[in-house]
Amino acid sequence: MSDLNTATAPNVQNTDPVVTGNAPLPPTGKPPGPWKIVWQKFSRNPFAMTGLVVLLIFIFVAVFAKFIAPFDPAKIDLMTANLKPGVDGHWLGTDELGRDIFSRLVHSSQVSLLIGFSVAIIAVFLGSILGAISGYFGGWIDTVLMRLIDVMISLPSLFINILVMAIFGTKLLYLILILALTSWTGVARLVRGQFLQLREMQYVEAARATGVSHSGIIFRHLLRNASFPIIVNATLMVGGAILSESGLSYLGLGIQMPATSWGLMLSNSQEFMLTNPMQAVYPGLCILIVVLAVNFIGDGIRDALDPRQKNTRRRLAKWRKNFSKSGI
Amino acid sequence: MAEKLLEVRNLTTGFLTEKGFVKATDRISINIEKGKTLCLVGESGSGKSVTSLSIMRLIDYAGGVILEGNINFKGQDLAAKKQEELKEIRGNQISMIFQDPMSALNPVFTVGEQIAESLRLHQNKNKDEAWKEAVELLRMVGIPSPEIRAKQYPNQLSGGMCQRVVIAIALAAKPELLIADEPTTALDVTVQAQILELLQDLKEKLGTSILLITHDMGVAAEMADHIAVMYAGAIVEQGTVEEIFANPSHPYTVGLLQSIPGFEGERGGELYTIKGTIPGLGNLPQGCRFNPRCPHVMDKCRQVEPGDIQIGAEHKTKCWLYEDQAKVAAAGKGEHIHG
Amino acid sequence: MTEYLIRRLLQSILVIFLVSIAAFGLMHAAPGGPTQMMISPGLSPETAAVQKHNLGLDKPVPTQYVIWLKNMLKGDMGNTFKNNTPVGDLIWPAVKNTLALMSFSWVISLLIAIPWGIYNSTREYGISDQSANFITYLGFAMPAFWFGIILQEFFSIKMDWLPLSDMYSMEKHGDLGNLFMHLILPSTVLILVNLAGYVKYSRSSMLEVLEQDYIRTARAKGVPERKVIFRHALRNALIPIITVIGMDLASLVAGATLTEKVFNWPGMGRLFVDMALAREYTVLMAITMITAVAVVLGNLIADILYKLVDPRVQLGRKGGKA
Numbered sequence: 001m002s003d004l005n006t007a008t009a010p011n012v013q014n015t016d017p018v019v020t021g022n023a024p025l026p027p028t029g030k031p032p033g034p035w036k037i038v039w040q041k042f043s044r045n046p047f048a049m050t051g052l053v054v055l056l057i058f059i060f061v062a063v064f065a066k067f068i069a070p071f072d073p074a075k076i077d078l079m080t081a082n083l084k085p086g087v088d089g090h091w092l093g094t095d096e097l098g099r100d101i102f103s104r105l106v107h108s109s110q111v112s113l114l115i116g117f118s119v120a121i122i123a124v125f126l127g128s129i130l131g132a133i134s135g136y137f138g139g140w141i142d143t144v145l146m147r148l149i150d151v152m153i154s155l156p157s158l159f160i161n162i163l164v165m166a167i168f169g170t171k172l173l174y175l176i177l178i179l180a181l182t183s184w185t186g187v188a189r190l191v192r193g194q195f196l197q198l199r200e201m202q203y204v205e206a207a208r209a210t211g212v213s214h215s216g217i218i219f220r221h222l223l224r225n226a227s228f229p230i231i232v233n234a235t236l237m238v239g240g241a242i243l244s245e246s247g248l249s250y251l252g253l254g255i256q257m258p259a260t261s262w263g264l265m266l267s268n269s270q271e272f273m274l275t276n277p278m279q280a281v282y283p284g285l286c287i288l289i290v291v292l293a294v295n296f297i298g299d300g301i302r303d304a305l306d307p308r309q310k311n312t313r314r315r316l317a318k319w320r321k322n323f324s325k326s327g328i
Numbered sequence: 329m330a331e332k333l334l335e336v337r338n339l340t341t342g343f344l345t346e347k348g349f350v351k352a353t354d355r356i357s358i359n360i361e362k363g364k365t366l367c368l369v370g371e372s373g374s375g376k377s378v379t380s381l382s383i384m385r386l387i388d389y390a391g392g393v394i395l396e397g398n399i400n401f402k403g404q405d406l407a408a409k410k411q412e413e414l415k416e417i418r419g420n421q422i423s424m425i426f427q428d429p430m431s432a433l434n435p436v437f438t439v440g441e442q443i444a445e446s447l448r449l450h451q452n453k454n455k456d457e458a459w460k461e462a463v464e465l466l467r468m469v470g471i472p473s474p475e476i477r478a479k480q481y482p483n484q485l486s487g488g489m490c491q492r493v494v495i496a497i498a499l500a501a502k503p504e505l506l507i508a509d510e511p512t513t514a515l516d517v518t519v520q521a522q523i524l525e526l527l528q529d530l531k532e533k534l535g536t537s538i539l540l541i542t543h544d545m546g547v548a549a550e551m552a553d554h555i556a557v558m559y560a561g562a563i564v565e566q567g568t569v570e571e572i573f574a575n576p577s578h579p580y581t582v583g584l585l586q587s588i589p590g591f592e593g594e595r596g597g598e599l600y601t602i603k604g605t606i607p608g609l610g611n612l613p614q615g616c617r618f619n620p621r622c623p624h625v626m627d628k629c630r631q632v633e634p635g636d637i638q639i640g641a642e643h644k645t646k647c648w649l650y651e652d653q654a655k656v657a658a659a660g661k662g663e664h665i666h667g
Numbered sequence: 668m669t670e671y672l673i674r675r676l677l678q679s680i681l682v683i684f685l686v687s688i689a690a691f692g693l694m695h696a697a698p699g700g701p702t703q704m705m706i707s708p709g710l711s712p713e714t715a716a717v718q719k720h721n722l723g724l725d726k727p728v729p730t731q732y733v734i735w736l737k738n739m740l741k742g743d744m745g746n747t748f749k750n751n752t753p754v755g756d757l758i759w760p761a762v763k764n765t766l767a768l769m770s771f772s773w774v775i776s777l778l779i780a781i782p783w784g785i786y787n788s789t790r791e792y793g794i795s796d797q798s799a800n801f802i803t804y805l806g807f808a809m810p811a812f813w814f815g816i817i818l819q820e821f822f823s824i825k826m827d828w829l830p831l832s833d834m835y836s837m838e839k840h841g842d843l844g845n846l847f848m849h850l851i852l853p854s855t856v857l858i859l860v861n862l863a864g865y866v867k868y869s870r871s872s873m874l875e876v877l878e879q880d881y882i883r884t885a886r887a888k889g890v891p892e893r894k895v896i897f898r899h900a901l902r903n904a905l906i907p908i909i910t911v912i913g914m915d916l917a918s919l920v921a922g923a924t925l926t927e928k929v930f931n932w933p934g935m936g937r938l939f940v941d942m943a944l945a946r947e948y949t950v951l952m953a954i955t956m957i958t959a960v961a962v963v964l965g966n967l968i969a970d971i972l973y974k975l976v977d978p979r980v981q982l983g984r985k986g987g988k989a
Binding site: 413445446 | 757880881887
Binding site: 167252263274283288306 | 682693697744803807808809810812816820825928929939951958
């Protein structure tokens with residue numbers, strides 16, 4: 001009952017019925033599960049849904065790239081170099097080596113999405129395990145892992161990526177691994193935080209005393225409290241990994257010929273700015289659109305989780321003028 | 329009847345939520361007389377705080393909107409004013425103190441600065457004068473060695489002291505009306521009594537009217553001249569403190585009184601509780617809003633919402649149980665039944 | 668405060684020490700690490716062994732590490748493999764050039780971002796807020812280096828308004844006006860990236876403060892809204908903003924690798940990539956250490972600033988109860 005307990009109450013009115021948001025449950029029937037609620041809110045968000053549709057289109061293109069691309073993306077033919085868009089069935093023209101730009105764009109989507117998703121999955125896996133170990137055991141293990149994170153974030157991750165790729169060589173596997181190794185810290189902190197919270201809670205003691213399996217409690221607690229934040233984190237990681245790949249490939253430290261990626265396409269384009277400026281535009285646009293889509297999805301999930309209701313606030317700002325007696 | 333300082337008529341305040349507009353207060357009418365204390369009593373979630381914030385028009389910043397009604401303060405309708413026009417009234421003629429004193433003070437300014445600011449705003453004092461008076465105010469609200477305390481930051485003060493500082497800020501401009509929203513809830517029990525005593529002292533010394541918001545009938549008994557009982561956004565019963573305590577009419581008021589430890593309704597050491605919980609304001613029941621929890625519920629209660637029924641000189645209640653009495657009273661005194 | 672400072676300083680030294688071990692270990696774990704790089708190719712095994720001995724590469728790795736660390740502490744960062752130039756001769760000019768580019772764009776970013784974020788917090792979802800939101804999304808989703816390339820194509824190649832790349836035009840070395848013209852495009856890229864983060868951050872920091880009880884108290888006191896924003900809210904909102912800004916201090920030295928590469932800016936970022944591609948390990952280790960020191964120092968400064976502006980932290984918890 002002391003001052004400390006009440007010092008940080010953030011709400012405008014603690015006793016206010018609306019702000020505390022005890023939204024009444026429907027009188028009959030089962031209350032909808034958390035996944036369903038999130039999906040309901042998510043599906044009402046036009047940006048998030050657009051992002052989802054766009055991402056699905058890109059995934060479709062990546063999976064069926066072979067059938068969609070009209071040409072072999074790696075086929076070099078100097079006879080057909082630098083064709084204008086539309087000539088000989090090259091919708092977007094050809095590059096300086098006569099490769100079909102559209103086909104390269106289509107095949108590049110494979111690399112970007114593969115890297116984006118595998119990095120996110122590995123990083124979530126790694127981060128969850130390390131965060132769980134850190135939070136569960138505490139003590140010196142926790143200290144060591146936290147110091148490790150300190151060291152990791154004391155260097156810009158692009159910096160570490162460049163270093164490792166330059167030293168160990170530019171293989172796709174290394175690229176994925178190093179991108180994952182530089183992005184797990186966020187998830188680890190999240191999971192660790194959940195474990196620390198779990199330790200504080202008395203019901204764990206109670207459950208333990210009644211013989212409920214320990215791992216069962218942990219798993220259920222984590223699933224309930226950390227799964228959505230982790231998903232949000234992972235979604236943003238997908239976008240981050242795609243961007244990092246493009247940067248590294250642009251520098252010559254990522255994807256190598258004859259494979260193709262949007263970043264690699266950009267690294268060539270700068271030499272041919274004078275002759276074929278559009279060559280730089282397309283791959284960048286693809287990256288921008290995919291990452292935007294992924295970020296919209298991530299933000300959509302976050303907003304769906306946020307009890308503060310961004311959309312309500314937005315509508316309120318509009319409606320207040322009409323409804324308020326004084327008009328403010 | 330004494331002179332009215334504040335007269336609230338049919339105040340309805342709404343919030344926009346996911347499910348559309350929700351009325352947090354529903355046609356509230358209260359009066360505060362000069363130099364008197366009105367206690368607004370009710371459970372948390374009943375809309376007491378919204379009422380007080382609406383009177384201050386701070387509700388605009390909390391996402392709420394006044395949908396209808398008047399807030400007449402000395403002949404001006406505060407509900408119809410623009411925010412810029414209110415700065416002469418807020419903190420000057422009407423002041424407010426809050427539930428949680430620790431978070432009500434700005435952490436990056438010293439408490440002296442925060443009191444002095446009020447004086448400089450409303451009394452055109454220069455920096456030195458304002459500071460001197462701020463120290464005096466601290467002394468008045470019972471803070472020992474105020475010269476030193478004035479130079480400290482809120483986090484260096486205890487909760488009780490912070491509340492005294494908040495009171496000092498509120499009283500700096502010698503307001504005619506002080507709104508106190510659960511001023512003791514966040515404090516230790518021993519400190520609670522001191523703060524209430526301080527408020528009572530100041531009221532007598534300065535002649536300030538007080539609107540005291542509390543969930544505690546005991547506090548109301550001690551402090552109030554008038555009591556208004558609020559339930560789920562509406563005033564269900566109001567009257568003088570004597571009327572309410574001698575003749576509690578609305579079943580909800582009766583329940584509130586019985587749940588005070590040591591009150592007459594207590595049976596065999598078992599504490600009375602009102603069954604059920606306060607409904608969310610988004611889904612009020614049809615008819616009387618108390619009917620799902622009411623021990624005397626009748627068919628009519630589930631269908632038609634009762635209006636104010638006059639049952640004493642200043643005593644009104646919203647309950648069908650007193651329908652007949654009202655007719656008698658109306659016939660006898662020619663008073664109007666508010667609806 | 669002093670005790671805290673000392674603890675924080677020791678922590679920083681530990682982090683830098685760990686980075687140094689990690690960096691050194693990484694370089695030596697590399698296939699074709701320093702050992703192979705330093706030995707001239709085509710030597711007979713005997714001569715190679717002599718050369719190895721002369722360079723101290725036959726000693727165990729931990730000993731090599733200690734020697735390297737000692738030299739670093741003395742300010743001797745070694746020489747490059749290829750031309751045997753002292754590493755310092757490469758790094759310090761690069762630091763200077765990076766500082767010029769980064770501080771220029773950084774200061775402009777902050778001057779725009781903080782007032783803009785504050786303004787947007789008071790007009791949520793207005794036109795200004797929505798445009799900031801748009802820029803934030805772009806800044807986070809767009810490859811910055813691509814934006815640079817597009818700017819080059821338009822402003823340098825198509826319109827010929829601004830120089831394409833480098834820091835100075837030929838024969839104009841040291842000319843400030845010329846430097847400014849060269850700064851515009853890379854700074855635009857960096858400002859966009861910075862704005863994305865800073866506007867959003869200062870807006871949300873401000874919004875959070877505006878919801879606090881003490882802001883309500885100020886309004887209840889009759890403080891005019893302008894003063895509520897600029898006096899009561901701003902001072903509190905700036906506390907986390909300052910922290911974030913402090914953490915970014917390091918980038919002033921570390922540079923922006925991709926942007927520098929696109930615009931051929933002779934700074935730390937470009938040097939790092941070039942040296943990474945050339946596998947110049949001494950330079951890489953030196954840059955790694957300088958960057959780590961810069962980051963740790965930036966965080967330290969941020970922490971100290973935080974303690975200076977926030978009386979709650981500065982004075983500790985001793986006033987919690989009376």
